[in-house]
Amino acid sequence: MTDRSDTPAASVNILRRITMLAPVATLLARIRHRRSILIYRRGHLAAASGAITGPGRLSIGKRWDGQLAKATEVVVRRGGRLQVNDNFVLHRGGSIRIGPRGRLTLGSGYIADDFHLECLDSISIGHDVAIARCVTIMDTDHHSLTGARSCEGPVRIGDHVWIGAGVTIMKGVTIGDGAVVAARSVVTRDVAPGALVAGVPARYVRDVEWQV
Numbered sequence: 001m002t003d004r005s006d007t008p009a010a011s012v013n014i015l016r017r018i019t020m021l022a023p024v025a026t027l028l029a030r031i032r033h034r035r036s037i038l039i040y041r042r043g044h045l046a047a048a049s050g051a052i053t054g055p056g057r058l059s060i061g062k063r064w065d066g067q068l069a070k071a072t073e074v075v076v077r078r079g080g081r082l083q084v085n086d087n088f089v090l091h092r093g094g095s096i097r098i099g100p101r102g103r104l105t106l107g108s109g110y111i112a113d114d115f116h117l118e119c120l121d122s123i124s125i126g127h128d129v130a131i132a133r134c135v136t137i138m139d140t141d142h143h144s145l146t147g148a149r150s151c152e153g154p155v156r157i158g159d160h161v162w163i164g165a166g167v168t169i170m171k172g173v174t175i176g177d178g179a180v181v182a183a184r185s186v187v188t189r190d191v192a193p194g195a196l197v198a199g200v201p202a203r204y205v206r207d208v209e210w211q212v
Contacts, residue, residue, distance in 0.1 A: 020063060035084065038062075040092070042069040047076035056084035056106070063092045070113070077102070080119070086127060090115070102139075107159070111135065121152040121171075126159035130212065132183070137169045158193065162210055180208050 022039045029037040029045050036057035039045060043061030052058070061072035070093035076082050079100035086108035090096070094115035098104050102119040109129035117123065120140040125131075141151040153172025157163075161175055164183035175181065176193030185202040196208040 020069075040069065040072070042071045042092070044071070044073040044075075047074070047080075047082065048078050051076045051078075051080060052082045052084065054083040054085045054105075056086040056088060056108070058082075058084045058106070059087075059089040061092050061094075062089050067092065080104075082106070088125075091133075112165075122154035123157075124155070125157045126161065126177070128160045128212075129157060129163075130161075131163045132165040132167070134166045135163055135169070136167075139171045141171060178209070180210055 020040050022041050022043060025039040025043065026037060029039055032049055033047070033052045035052050037045070038057070038059040040061035040063060045060060060074055061069065063069055072090060072092050072094050074096045076098045077100045080098035080102040082098060083105045085106065088106040088108055089110040091111060091113045093113045094111060096104070096117045097119065099120035101121065103122045104119045105124040107125055107127035107129065109127065109131065111131040112133040114134045115131065116136045118138040118140060123137060123139050137155060139152055139155045155169060155171065156174040158175055158177035158179065160178050162180045164181055166184040167181050167187065169187045173187050173190060175187070175191040176195070178194040179191045180196045181187060181191065181202060182196065182198035185198050186200045187197065188201040191197050194207050196205045197203060198205050
């Protein structure tokens with residue numbers, strides 16, 4: 001015999017989630033980009049047709065029960081590309097800006113509240129990635145310094161990476177699979193797979209294994 005005692009509660013939860021969405025924005029995004037996109041209230045997506053590719057689902061501005069909606073924007077300039085390969089969630093209060101030559105690739109996982117991501121060159125985020133709140137990821141300095149290396153450089157974040165709250169990840173950095181970046185760190189150089197790094201600038205602490 002099937003226990004249906006939880007059916008009303010499940011229906012209420014589904015209805016609550018639906019009411020959190022911006023239905024018109026979600027419908028228009030799905031029609032325009034022919035992709036699975038969920039836009040929550042105060043979420044905003046600005047991208048030309050064809051700018052978003054991949055088989056995955058993108059959620060923009062997600063919030064939990066009891067949280068207030070915050071403005072969350074994803075802007076893809078003409079010529080830029082956003083590829084979503086799996087289920088990826090952008091929580092409330094964040095912004096993503098992809099420039100005309102920018103290429104952003106998202107695997108699976110989430111970025112928590114109040115994030116900022118600036119992509120003028122290339123940023124890729126792998127699968128099973130957990131990124132805490134107030135994280136900044138940039139593949140550009142925007143301005144060059146005399147005698148310095150290029151002001152842009154690709155950022156690559158591997159699979160099963162955990163990035164703590166308040167972290168800043170700078171241009172030209174690769175973070176290996178299974179790595180952990182401690183809260184408030186500034187990552188200016190590559191992080192080896194399975195390593196814990198911490199500090200400003202972030203330095204190797206020890207090898208780790210972590211679970212969600």
